[in-house]
Amino acid sequence: xxxxxxxxxxxxxxxGVSVATASKALNGxxxxxxxxxxxxxxxxxxxxxxxxxxxxxxLSGQTRTVGLLTSDSAGRFSIPVxxxxxxxxxxxxxxxxxxxARGDAIREQHHLRALLSRRVDGLIVVGESTDPxxxxxxxxxxxxxxxxxxxxxxxxxxxVPDDVGGAMLAVRHLLAxxxxxxxxxxxxxxxxxxxxxxxxxxxxxxxxxxAQAGETLWGTWSQRWGxxxxxxxxxxxxxxxxxxxxxxxxxxxxxxxxxxxxxRVPDDLAVVGYDNWEVLAAETxxxxxxVDPSLERLGRTAAQHLFAAIGGKATPGVHKMDCKLVxxxxxxxxxxxxxx
Amino acid sequence: xxxxxxxxxxxxxxxGVSVATASKALNGxxxxxxxxxxxxxxxxxxxxxxxxxxxxxxLSGQTRTVGLLTSDSAGRFSIPVxxxxxxxxxxxxxxxxxxxARGDAIREQHHLRALLSRRVDGLIVVGESTDPxxxxxxxxxxxxxxxxxxxxxxxxxxxVPDDVGGAMLAVRHLLAxxxxxxxxxxxxxxxxxxxxxxxxxxxxxxxxxxAQAGETLWGTWSQRWGxxxxxxxxxxxxxxxxxxxxxxxxxxxxxxxxxxxxxRVPDDLAVVGYDNWEVLAAETxxxxxxVDPSLERLGRTAAQHLFAAIGGKATPGVHKMDCKLVxxxxxxxxxxxxxx
DNA sequence: CCCGCGGACTAAAAGGTTTTCGGAAACGTA
DNA sequence: TACGTTTCCGAAAACCTTTTAGTCCGCGGG
Numbered sequence: 001x002x003x004x005x006x007x008x009x010x011x012x013x014x015x016g017v018s019v020a021t022a023s024k025a026l027n028g029x030x031x032x033x034x035x036x037x038x039x040x041x042x043x044x045x046x047x048x049x050x051x052x053x054x055x056x057x058x059l060s061g062q063t064r065t066v067g068l069l070t071s072d073s074a075g076r077f078s079i080p081v082x083x084x085x086x087x088x089x090x091x092x093x094x095x096x097x098x099x100x101a102r103g104d105a106i107r108e109q110h111h112l113r114a115l116l117s118r119r120v121d122g123l124i125v126v127g128e129s130t131d132p133x134x135x136x137x138x139x140x141x142x143x144x145x146x147x148x149x150x151x152x153x154x155x156x157x158x159x160v161p162d163d164v165g166g167a168m169l170a171v172r173h174l175l176a177x178x179x180x181x182x183x184x185x186x187x188x189x190x191x192x193x194x195x196x197x198x199x200x201x202x203x204x205x206x207x208x209x210x211a212q213a214g215e216t217l218w219g220t221w222s223q224r225w226g227x228x229x230x231x232x233x234x235x236x237x238x239x240x241x242x243x244x245x246x247x248x249x250x251x252x253x254x255x256x257x258x259x260x261x262x263x264r265v266p267d268d269l270a271v272v273g274y275d276n277w278e279v280l281a282a283e284t285x286x287x288x289x290x291v292d293p294s295l296e297r298l299g300r301t302a303a304q305h306l307f308a309a310i311g312g313k314a315t316p317g318v319h320k321m322d323c324k325l326v327x328x329x330x331x332x333x334x335x336x337x338x339x340x
Numbered sequence: 341x342x343x344x345x346x347x348x349x350x351x352x353x354x355x356g357v358s359v360a361t362a363s364k365a366l367n368g369x370x371x372x373x374x375x376x377x378x379x380x381x382x383x384x385x386x387x388x389x390x391x392x393x394x395x396x397x398x399l400s401g402q403t404r405t406v407g408l409l410t411s412d413s414a415g416r417f418s419i420p421v422x423x424x425x426x427x428x429x430x431x432x433x434x435x436x437x438x439x440x441a442r443g444d445a446i447r448e449q450h451h452l453r454a455l456l457s458r459r460v461d462g463l464i465v466v467g468e469s470t471d472p473x474x475x476x477x478x479x480x481x482x483x484x485x486x487x488x489x490x491x492x493x494x495x496x497x498x499x500v501p502d503d504v505g506g507a508m509l510a511v512r513h514l515l516a517x518x519x520x521x522x523x524x525x526x527x528x529x530x531x532x533x534x535x536x537x538x539x540x541x542x543x544x545x546x547x548x549x550x551a552q553a554g555e556t557l558w559g560t561w562s563q564r565w566g567x568x569x570x571x572x573x574x575x576x577x578x579x580x581x582x583x584x585x586x587x588x589x590x591x592x593x594x595x596x597x598x599x600x601x602x603x604r605v606p607d608d609l610a611v612v613g614y615d616n617w618e619v620l621a622a623e624t625x626x627x628x629x630x631v632d633p634s635l636e637r638l639g640r641t642a643a644q645h646l647f648a649a650i651g652g653k654a655t656p657g658v659h660k661m662d663c664k665l666v667x668x669x670x671x672x673x674x675x676x677x678x679x680x
Numbered sequence: 681c682c683c684g685c686g687g688a689c690t691a692a693a694a695g696g697t698t699t700t701c702g703g704a705a706a707c708g709t710a
Numbered sequence: 711t712a713c714g715t716t717t718c719c720g721a722a723a724a725c726c727t728t729t730t731a732g733t734c735c736g737c738g739g740g
Binding site: 681682683684685686687688689690691692693694695696697698699700701702703704705706707708709710 | 711712713714715716717718719720721722723724725726727728729730731732733734735736737738739740
Binding site for chain 4: 017018019020021024031032033036055057058059060061
């Protein structure tokens with residue numbers, strides 16, 4: 001292990017030039033004769049020279065590092081965002097310092113301070129839900145972008161999935177398949193995500209002049225609630241030929257219970273989920289058609305904008321990102337009641 | 341945003357001392373009069389002084405940063421390990437640079453180089469399975485520990501869950517509940533995790549003098565396979581009163597299919613899973629008894645050992661970490677065939 | 681009175697890189 | 711020869727902190 005690392009001094013003396021010239025040659029600047037540049041490059045190669053980011057950062061005042069602050073311990077949302085950010089930064093040689101506050105405001109403050117004392121160039125804050133969260137950016141010396149969960153302060157930069165639009169995608173799909181009696185089972189009424197998706201449903205139904213089948217059923221984001229809702233809806237509820245679920249967990253529970261109650265999915269009943277959580281959506285019987293909030297793209301975009309903000313050009317406000325519909329086997333054209 | 345940050349120079353001149361004295365006062369060293377120290381501390385407070393980690397690192401040659409290199413895009417294993425590492429480092433003011441290679445060796449090399457050029461003090465490599473993976477540590481200037489997936493090179497430091505022991509825990513639990521006809525459904529035969537768990541099963545059965553019910557059924561780590569295996573086993577297979585599944589995914593599929601086939605879990609049939617993947621294990625009907633590989637603890641331990649290795653004291657070899665059994669409702673005392 | 685000593689403090693160096701500015705050489709022009 | 715212009719290279723400063731090697735002063739002992 002660990003022989004001393006080569007410095008630009010070693011490179012310079014091996015090439016027989018000054019460090020200034022070596023630096024210029026390595027950084028591709030003018031004022032260096034081609035032959036000299038060759039010698040320096042060869043020397044650097046031989047010594048496996050890599051410039052120290054500390055010395056470099058000391059000068060420029062930049063660490064080429066951003067902090068990613070999350071509260072989503074399961075990584076459900078922060079991992080895709082991280083991947084997207086890595087994509088965006090990878091080329092630019094940025095690195096991501098990941099901190100998980102585990103939903104604890106104290107811990108978040110602690111991590112925030114630690115990141116700042118490390119002189120990160122910027123910060124990405126990933127929320128655990130799409131509900132606006134307190135801004136963290138007041139008087140911070142670095143730019144911040146919020147991903148998934150927006151900041152309460154509209155002068156911050158936030159990127160959130162367009163849940164209204166995503167829901168419209170799902171419902172238009174159901175309508176296009178000939179479904180007309182569409183129910184809605186979703187999460188807690190005080191979640192913005194649930195509200196937005198219900199709003200999208202209403203909008204899509206409205207533009208087609210179709211009425212929703214029954215009231216929206218608000219519950220929890222769990223499989224358990226999906227099953228429970230299915231039992232209520234399919235035994236005593238309104239006649240339905242499709243259900244739009246507020247999450248894949250709910251949808252997974254719903255299709256399972258629907259099967260047990262003898263409904264054929266998708267023939268008798270089409271089901272759409274939300275989130276495209278692969279482990280769930282692809283493993284149900286049948287696999288779920290669902291709305292994909294494109295979190296990786298969201299992360300990529302957030303990172304690009306953070307990058308721009310570090311460069312000085314911020315674009316404040318809440319940016320809504322398109323979702324996309326992933327069609328699997330839980331939806332199909334309606335063939336009429338009791339067909340086959 | 342961003343007024344210029346205070347340096348130790350500003351603090352020193354505000355306090356009316358030299359930078360050397362200021363440094364000593366701030367770092368709690370001797371040779372500073374108490375009254376002087378007070379003045380310096382007050383000045384630092386007033387200017388919100390925070391020492392630059394770059395300048396400090398330049399001197400000490402340490403960045404107080406470790407890299408966490410993973411290939412597990414879903415974060416299933418790396419997230420708990422990350423959390424544990426954060427725990428272990430949090431006190432010591434280390435930070436974690438997270439890189440995801442997405443199973444691509446080229447990308448892994450790229451990230452490795454990037455991390456090294458950033459002068460991380462150490463590296464944690466998280467595997468995507470418990471199968472040994474090629475060592476990355478040859479001629480690296482920093483210590484490396486492997487977590488979850490061990491290195492092929494026994495002179496490296498690796499921390500892996502004790503799958504044999506974990507399986508024994510599960511099977512002893514079934515035996516203690518009075519189950520005697522225990523089947524085993526697990527993942528691909530070429531996965532070390534599957535092999536180890538089967539070995540643990542055999543060991544636990546052996547020590548009780550009980551024979552396994554039927555052959556081990558090797559398949560994939562999917563719910564689909566769990567369902568399929570349940571159908572085979574429960575319609576045409578040997579008489580069984582318990583099944584030990586190689587993963588929670590398999591177990592989830594198994595209990596679902598078992599229910600549909602009219603078996604009562606846990607009364608007629610006890611089911612144990614593996615991994616304690618909460619989203620799955622806690623949401624099945626009934627919730628799964630399962631083996632928890634304590635990944636967070638594993639991450640914490642790995643981080644502690646990395647810390648020690650950075651300090652100079654390495655403890656090479658593969659370290660097996662105990663698992664623990666999480667008992668939920670899918671197992672209960674056997675009440676005899678067709679009771680109730 | 682001188683010496684030595686210990687306490688409190690400071691000047692300066694070190695760490696690695698980039699950048700600015702000045703200098704030297706080479707060449708062309710008057 | 712004197713002078714201006716390029717072209718290429720090097721010396722040194724700057725970034726910020728810690729550490730080393732002093733310096734200065736007062737005081738007690740000889």
